[in-house]
Amino acid sequence: MRGLTVRHPLHRAASAHAEDNTLAAYHHVSPRAGGHSGVVTPVSFELFPPRTDAAALALGRTIDKLAEADPAFISVTYGAGGSSRERSLTVLRYILEHTAVEPMAHLTCVGSSHAEANSLVRQFLDAGITSFLALRGDPPSGVTGPAELGDLGSAAELVQLIHRVQEEREPFSQKRVPGASQGSRIARRRRPERVAVAAFPNGHPRARGSSADVDSLLAKQVAGATLAITQLFFHADDYLSFVDRARTAGVTIDIVPGLMPATTPTRLARIAELTGEEIPAELEIALEVEPSEERQHEIGVDYIARVAAEVLAGGAPGLHLYTFNQHRAVLGVLERLGRMPAVAGR
Numbered sequence: 482m483r484g485l486t487v488r489h490p491l492h493r494a495a496s497a498h499a500e501d502n503t504l505a506a507y508h509h510v511s512p513r514a515g516g517h518s519g520v521v522t523p524v525s526f527e528l529f530p531p532r533t534d535a536a537a538l539a540l541g542r543t544i545d546k547l548a549e550a551d552p553a554f555i556s557v558t559y560g561a562g563g564s565s566r567e568r569s570l571t572v573l574r575y576i577l578e579h580t581a582v583e584p585m586a587h588l589t590c591v592g593s594s595h596a597e598a599n600s601l602v603r604q605f606l607d608a609g610i611t612s613f614l615a616l617r618g619d620p621p622s623g624v625t626g627p628a629e630l631g632d633l634g635s636a637a638e639l640v641q642l643i644h645r646v647q648e649e650r651e652p653f654s655q656k657r658v659p660g661a662s663q664g665s666r667i668a669r670r671r672r673p674e675r676v677a678v679a680a681f682p683n684g685h686p687r688a689r690g691s692s693a694d695v696d697s698l699l700a701k702q703v704a705g706a707t708l709a710i711t712q713l714f715f716h717a718d719d720y721l722s723f724v725d726r727a728r729t730a731g732v733t734i735d736i737v738p739g740l741m742p743a744t745t746p747t748r749l750a751r752i753a754e755l756t757g758e759e760i761p762a763e764l765e766i767a768l769e770v771e772p773s774e775e776r777q778h779e780i781g782v783d784y785i786a787r788v789a790a791e792v793l794a795g796g797a798p799g800l801h802l803y804t805f806n807q808h809r810a811v812l813g814v815l816e817r818l819g820r821m822p823a824v825a826g827r
Contacts, residue, residue, distance in 0.1 A: 521551070521820060522793060522799055522800065522815075522818065522820050523553050523798060523799030523800070524550055524552050524553065524799055524800045524801075524802065524815060524820065525552050525553045525554045525555065525556065525585075525710075525737070525799070525800075525801045525802070526547050526550075526552055526555045526556070526801070526802050526803075526804050526811060527555070527556045527557075527558065527739075527801065527802070527803045527804060528540065528543070528544070528555060528556070528557050528558070528572060528804055528806055529557070529558045529565075529806060530557060530558070530559060530565045530568035530569045530571070530572050531568065531572075531806070532565075532568075536806070539806070540572065540806055541575070542808075543804070543806060543807060543808045544572075544575065544576060544580065545580075546808040546812065547582075547804070547808050547811070547812070548580040548581065548582050549812075549821070550812060550815055550820070550821050551581075552582055553583065553799070554582060554583040554584065554585045554612055554675065555576055555582050555583075555584060555585065556584075556585035556586075556587060556614050556677075557569050557572045557573050557576075557584065557585070557586060557587060558587045559586075559587055559589075566601070569586065569587070570586075570604070570605070570608065572584075573586055573605070573608070573610050574608060574609075577608070577609050577610065583611075583612055583674065583675075584610055584612065585610075585612040585613065585614055585675065585677065586605045586610045586612070586613050586614070587613075587614045587616060588601065588602065588613055588614065588615050588616065588639060588643070589616045589617065589618025589639075590616070590617045590618055590633035590634070590635065590636065590638070590639050591617065591618035593633060594632050594633075595632060595633060595642065598633060598639065598642055599642060599646055602642065602643055602646040602647075603646055603650065606646070606647065606650060611674040611675075612674045612675040612676075612677070613643050613675070613676050613677065614677045614678070614679070614710065615636045615639040615640045615643060615676060615677070615678050615701075615706070616636055616639075616678070616679055617635060617636045617639075635697075635700070636678050636679065636697075636701055637678075637697075637700045637701045637703070637704040637706075638704070640676050640678060640701055640704040640705050640706050641704045641705060643676050643705075644676065644705045675707050675708055676705060676706050676707050676708070677706065677707070677708040677709065677710055678698070678701040678706040678708070678709050678710075679709070679710060679711070679712065680694070680698050680709040680710065680711045680712070680723070680727070680736055681694045681711065681712045681723075682694075682711050682712065682714050682719040682720050682722075682723035683712070683714060683719055683723075683758060683759075692726075692730075694723075695723075695726050695727050695730045695732070696730070698727055698732055698736075699727075699730055699731055699732050702732055702733070702734050706734060707734055708734055708735050708737065709732075709734055709735065709736045709737065710737050710739050710801045711723070711736065711737065711738050711739045711801075712739060712756060712758075713739045713740055713741045713752065713756060713758065713803055714738070714739075714740075714758060714788075715758060715759075715760070715761045715764070715784075715788065716761070716788070717788050717791035717792045717795065720738045720792050720795075720797065721791075721792065721795045721796075723736075724736050724795075724796070724797075735798040735799075736797075736798075737797065737798055737799055737800070737801045738789075738792045738797050738800060738801065739801045739802075739803060740785050740788060740789055740800060740801070740802055740803070740814070741785070741802065741803035741804075741805065742781045742782045742784070742785040742802075742810040742811065742813070742814055743764065743768070743781045743784075743785075744768075744777055744778040744780075744781035744782065744810050745768065745774070745777055745778075745781070746765070746768045746769050746777075748781075748805070749764065749765060749768060749781075761784075764780070764781070764784050767780050767784075768780055768781065778809075778810065778813075781810065782810050782813040782814055782817065783817065785814050786813075786814045786817035786818060789814060789818060790818060793818070800814075802814065802815075
């Protein structure tokens with residue numbers, strides 16, 4: 482058993498994977514050691530940092546299982562104002578050091594000054610974390626004043642800051658010009674691997690008007706975002722129509738659909754509470770009337786697998802699956818899509 486004990490221990494039951502081959506684009510997936518060969522549907526996952534040592538132990542096994550799917554990256558959240566920052570960094574380092582998966586750090590504007598965000602980006606880069614999900618973020622409960630919310634006004638500003646910090650860390654260098662013995666030019670400096678942002682197919686709660694979410698996404702792209710990941714949704718048309726509107730407006734970066742299997746009535750209600758998304762009546766009823774927990778699990782996984790198949794058929798570049806720190810349901814979705822083999826009792 483290998484363990485990582487910075488603040489919360491993460492243990493795994495297998496030896497470290499081969500060295501990571503990072504991916505420049507979400508939709509370009511190459512085989513990795515222990516991974517799949519040929520063309521496969523790109524997939525990524527989201528985790529949140531554990532709150533207890535027992536949860537950390539369970540999360541280690543979940544990360545190991547998720548890594549078997551050969552994801553493009555695994556993102557790790559942290560609370561507003563950095564309330565779980567150290568635990569997030571522990572998880573990110575574990576992914577980086579003990580799997581062949583690219584870790585992605587969440588960053589939020591809320592609660593951070595420019596100086597604090599600059600310092601945090603440097604901390605992540607120094608740790609070897611080169612992919613980021615830049616979010617405006619929601620303020621902690623009860624916080625409303627502008628002073629407490631921080632002085633980064635938007636996710637687009639945070640995207641610019643991430644690129645600026647990377648450029649400051651990488652000094653200018655010269656590159657010879659072919660055919661000119663004395664000629665040289667300034668070499669292009671390395672950029673962060675990915676700078677992802679959020680997209681909202683059904684609208685952000687604070688959006689002003691139906692076009693505001695597309696306008697915001699376009700601004701994030703102009704600021705340097707290389708990838709968008711959507712808020713979760715339950716109907717394929719929500720995603721497909723949003724992508725159509727975004728493309729018409731000039732958004733060209735990949736827009737990856739974010740999905741989460743709801744495998745119990747309680748989980749479904751919690752998702753609705755956190756996101757404000759309208760719950761599909763057929764899914765809600767099916768989960769409520771089914772007495773078997775195992776069958777509830779199958780119902781939830783089957784529903785999201787059907788939505789995933791529809792968005793992929795409609796041109797989605799891959800799937801981003803919100804795990805709730807549990808691997809079984811999201812891997813079940815991939816099994817139903819033929820993305821990975823079925824394993825009994827996974």
